[in-house]
Amino acid sequence: MTDGTDFRAALLLAAIRATGQVAPPRDTTVTARAAQAAAHAGRTLLELRGPAGTLPTLRLGWPTGSAPNDEHLADQLPPALPPVATLVWALCVKAAWPDPSVPLYPGLPFSAARIEEACSNLGADPKRVTSALERVLPEHALIVRAGRLLHLGPAAATLPDPVVAALRRGHHRLPEVPPEAPPPTQASDAPMPPLDLGPADTDPAPETGTDQIARSTVTALEAARGPLPPRHVTALADPHTKARIEQILQGTGRNLLHTPSGSWTTGYPDRVADALATAGIGTLPPTERAVLALVLIHTVALPRARGRHTHPHWNTTAHPVTANELARNRALSRTEIDKALRTLRATGMVDIAGGQGQYVPGQALQRLSPARAAALWEDLILAGRPGGHLARAITERRATHHADTLIPGESQ
Incomplete structure (x- = not known):
């Protein structure tokens, strides 16, 4: 990292990875630098404002064409939601997004009672439904509560384009939610659409094939649940591409790790980990x-x-x-x-x-x-x-x- 601003930008992105979202720093230069580093890593920095006038937060999204490729992740796919929580999430999407021709996020507010009634009609376990609405989905930031109503959470704003496109194509197959007019809400009570803070370079350097390969490899390493074997990250066998991958990771507060079994993964450099721990970010209770x-x-x-x-x-x-x-x-x-x-x-x-x-x-x-x-x-x-x-x-x-x-x- 070339200077203090670069390190603070990398630390900002590392904190977002550790906690899912952080408050924007006062220094907009740091945010801009972080957006540039995120773009090099195949991500986009989004500013979100939740319901009821909550403070804005920064999250990482997926620009078009940069979402993880399941083939690269092999058996290291991120864990999926439990079946009942998946059903509840589908119903929340249908309730908040009745018209698939408009953007998914921020969607419309909806009541938990509508979701519970729909789940009851489908024979879902009431205890698991309650757990999904009160614990599982909020923990994944897929829904948030504002007063008596629920909204789609900030994680919905960062879903990759292919996922949203699949939801749009299959919208008619999502379970039906009983109609119910929710209590009227003020415009300020609804989340604001995400603001893309992507880099504003007026004359960016042309991207090379090495940059594209390095970015896709970083995406796979960062998205995988565990280390990937060499056959799934063949780009690391090329010293030039490997150096570019390490440079991209450094800009996001991450580094490349070679496990004792010979696989590859990513982690926090000790300096970044120390700074996060000192600030109490991402630490276990x-x-x-x-x-x-x-x-x-x-x-x-x-x-x-x-x-x-x-x-x-x-x-x-x-x-x-x-x-x-x-x-x-x-x-x-x-x-x-x-x-x-x-x-x-x-x-x-x-x-x-x-x-x-x-x-x-x-x-x-x-x-x-x-x-x-x-x-x-x-x-x-x-x-x-x-x-x-x-x-x-x-x-x-x-x-x-x-x-x-x-x-x-x-x-x-």
Whole structure:
């Protein structure tokens, strides 16, 4: 990154990836630079204003022709919504978007009662419908609530063009929603259409074939649930194209990672990760961190201590742990553990293996940099045997390193 503005732009894009959306910075130069970096990576920076006069937010969308290609993602497609949540989402789209000839977003407001009635007519489980409306879809930013009404969420504004086109073609096949005139709303209560903050270069440099290949490879790496094998990212075998890919990723606050198994993925550079963590962006709450630690202790640390886990990989399905085993930790209730596991699964930190209730480390852990992975191993040592000699050595080394990096005169 050439200067502080470039780093702040990269950090802005990294924060959007970590949380889905962020407030626009006061410095419009940073936003403009971030829009340029996003365009190089095959994304577009959108400014959205939600219902009821909420503050604007920035999200990343997909310009025409840049959406992920399922063929490149192989078996690493992002996880889909559960069946009932998918049905509820389809009904929300139909209620908010009765006329497919107009843009999907922002759509019309609708009531939860209409969706619940439609789901009841289709025989859907009421509890799962309620969970989808109150938890699943809002967590994915597919819908938002404003007072008594629901609206399409900001994630609907960033759907790729092929997805919207497919919804438009199949609009007549979407389930019907019982008619009901929603309570009148003020114009300011409805979300505003997205504003594309794409680069405004008056004379952009002509795009080369290498740029196109690099951008599509970045799209695949960033969209994939886990690392991609070399046969699905053949462009990385060419040094020139690989260098261009690394340059594009650097502009978005990401870097290229080669996993121990020989696959490729992306992650946050340590400097970016440190800045995000310091700001509390994208970090796990205490309960989720505790449950993740328990999963790693049971599935990796203990098997490794017993000589049954000898490789450096986090992704292992050989030693799954059940929720019942995790619940033996009396410091957390079963309800807290189950809720934390849902969050960890949604973030890719934990996966299910061998059937419902068998948990293993998730694909997202393979996006850790070598330094972050080493620190996590040390954290497991500290959690498993905090009074041991190795734990004391780790604690002393970290304390010394922290003291060495303090600014002269800074309070400890």
